[in-house]
Amino acid sequence: MVALAYTVAFEGVEARPVEVQCAISPGVPAFAIVGLPDKAVSEARERVRAALNALSIALPSKRITVNLSPADMPKEGSHFDLPIALALLAALEVLPHDDVARTVALGELSLTGLLMPVIGALPAAMAAAEDERMLLCPRACGAEAAWVDATKVIAPASLAEVIRHYTGAHVLEPAVPGEVTDAPAARDLRDVKGQERAKRALEIAAAGRHHLLMTGSPGSGKSMLAARLPGILPPLTPIEALETSMIHSLAGLLDEGGISRVRPFREPHHTASMPAIVGGGRAAKPGEISLAHNGVLFLDELPEFPRPVLETLRQPIETGEVMVARANAHIRYPCRFLLVAAANPCRCGHLAEPDKACGRAPLCGEDYLGRISGPLMDRIDIRLEVPPVAFSDLDLPPSGDGSAEVAARVAAARTRQAARFDGREGLRTNADAEGQVLEGIAAPDPEGRELLTKVAERFALTARGYHRVLRVARTIADLDDSDDVRRPHVAEAVAYRLSTAPTS
Template identity: 75%
Template sequence: MARSGAALARSTRVNHSLTTRAAGCRVTGENRTLVAEAYTVAFEGVSARMVEVQCAVTPGLPAFSIVGLPDKAVSEARERVRTALSSLSIALPSKRITVNLSPADLPKEGSHFDLAIAMSLLAALEILPRDAVAGAVALGELSLDGTLVPVAGALPAALAAAEGARGLVCPRACGAEAAWVEACQVIGADSLLQLLQHFTGQAPLSPCRAGEVQTPPAHRDLADVKGQERAKRALEIAAAGRHHLMLVGTPGSGKSMLAARLPGLLPPLSPVEALETSMIHSLAGLLDEGGISRARPFRAPHHTASMAAIVGGGRRAAPGEISLAHNGVLFMDEFPEFPRTVLETLRQPVETGEVMVARANAHVTYPCRFMLVAAANPCRCGYLPDAARACARAPGCGEEYLGRISGPLMDRFDLRVEVPPVSMRDLDAPSSGESSLVVADRVAAARARQGARYGAGGRFRTNADVEGRMLEEIAPLDRESRDLIGRAAERMGLSARGYHRVLRVARTIADLDGAEAVERPHVAEALGYRLVSRRED
């Protein structure tokens, strides 16, 4: 009985001691737990998701651990942060430091978590004020001497910070880009030391200013193209309605030359379009000195590009060329030379204007409303129309070569134009065609009519986007036009998709003419730009 009483007394004393020590960890002496929060973002496509960076300094064996599904770059942040603080003569205590990236089930990728981790640690050590640190979103990579290294994604991060009613702290090189978001105060610094002086009131930093609107580059003039009047007209129609265009012709006929002059015909990006495009380019690190361009992107990948490069993907599900060409032009020269798998992946993005990059650990959706311009030779040797120069396998080589383009993909081109060789007489003649400025004025007027028709911020922006009942409303056909397109559909074997694309092109031709209704000549011209392919599907 005495032993039981002694054991009970010892148990009571031990439990009391544990309780006292547990309470002391948070409120007294050297054993207290120090916790602070900072905020940063994790990127999911073009959107940025808020991430809370929680740092706890607790008694225990000295250690520095980062949890919350970090990738290799985030896990290595502890060494960069430790060395950067050491360069500022800030020694970490001999305690256990734990950094939690919340939500813990969201994968964290990239080196831009460095700054938030460092700021949360400094706040936990009571070097930085906790309220100021928690009121800002931090984005930036740390070098070993404490210098802040620019990172991609400052513009989407600023939008996320503005939605959360917070400011943004980032490297100075990223400040001009992020400052385009007027609702967010952006503080840019060159080093961690400058941020320490800013938050402690020793040397406050001024908010960053938005970068300059970049001057569009000088475009090549359409007047330089001699001959090819039919192809130039198709280029104008494609630019006016954002229609997909296929150019088929012999080598040296001017297909690439025509496509290179397309940017000079397109109207500048609207403010909404410029922001959409710049967010994608920000994630790809393509914004130059924070400047936003009003020129529409023109992407021309080589035919050896991989599927991840064209559609998007890789370890971080990065945007591909089709997303980088959002609101602009994707020019694919030597179209049949692209891998078949790459070509087939274009079918869905061309229709929907967005692409989902699905990986084992990520499902990311990127916008990709682009104008596809493809150029191809009629056959492998390239001279199928010329009997004197064609190879011995003609005409079978043409069917085999263009057969690499599937029927469903070919059916998605609104305009298919043959580009014949230019005669020496045309080459010797002086330039007499219209300049790009003249054609661009007509294209801008047609785009303005479409903008007034569909309204700002609506589902449809151009004639190429219209579908369903709306297409029937904007392009009603009279009896003569309906008979014409009916006969052509039977003769050419048009699919339902092909029929609707002819209507969209006819509507664009009417807009270029300034006509309110789609008439028979508009339908006839639209049908003339749709070559009879190997098959309609």
């Protein structure tokens, strides 16, 4: 007789169901795991054997075969330990077959029978809910998985507790969801002295999810401004929080099962490799652009990033998803992020200051910013020059609105956009609109259309650049609480588009 248990194999954020089949038959004593297992799955037999031995459960002197079906799907990770142990215990008549077959299980076994935490409990719970099965996972993962209230989650601490639960000796209570993570104290825009135009650009970028590039000499406040962007972004909606948490679950970033409503803010160093940025490496893990899904990706010193790494951002910026293609894996991850980049005008950083600039000016500036390709620059909506702040201005009182006031305006603009798109799939902010939808929501008045046409002809805007100006103008109108896109809105959007070279 073949005993069955169920688990999942991860392909990106999707959890594919896997049937664990265990057969005990006469023959030379052996314990084989088949079905395209990786090294960690193949080693499960030794961990399962030791864990059962710790519970004084001896394996019979027969041939034990465990098949992971479908057999042509790669199986990776130590979370297969627990479902293999369940199928084996069911085959030994220690656990009831039917109860085990109604369970999706994942967890790593220690040699003493304790259940160790694994990644991916949240997407596994989603898969269990779709199959109308219960989820069995380690206690450390229970609070995370319990956020999926469509399925029952049991989170034992050891294999002994699993056996007592299934045999009725001690039935475990379902796990409860972890707490919503509180947002850390956000940095306030009032800390930034001057830079009113930059603050305005930051507000527009936050309101419509428009990509932003800030260029300025060292110490002008570019990183300081970017660090205050999370403080003006609205919290994640429940759907966005679930999407983001599923990616962070696969990366092992959820703390004690808590789900955060704070938008991610990722700031990789310019020495990061391509797999670190876009995803890949062992098991094709999500990269920084996916970890920033529904949040902010801040690239400081943008020209210092390797050219191939920057070029890989072009497609994700347009589509909101990335395909990590490897010889043995083709994984799709969502990556709808807000790109904020900062750059010096040249390598020395003092191109605009004749008394400090190097002897190669202005060619050094052209060479330095020339590392950012035209196609990538064309995808950046707002380009902003950030002038240096005089030290005498640092003693002045705070100017402009603080983060709380700006955040209220951003939230109101986002609410207008949500009502406008009315739940249409893939449309959440103005940056997502394209085609006829964009023409319908962002068509400017006759004066605005005339201005945009002149600018497009004078500066040879690409079709993409033309549409991105329309999106920014629509967001500026939303912040102005205007149903129509008028000439002042278009003029401001154009000013940000043509602020830094190269223009397109």
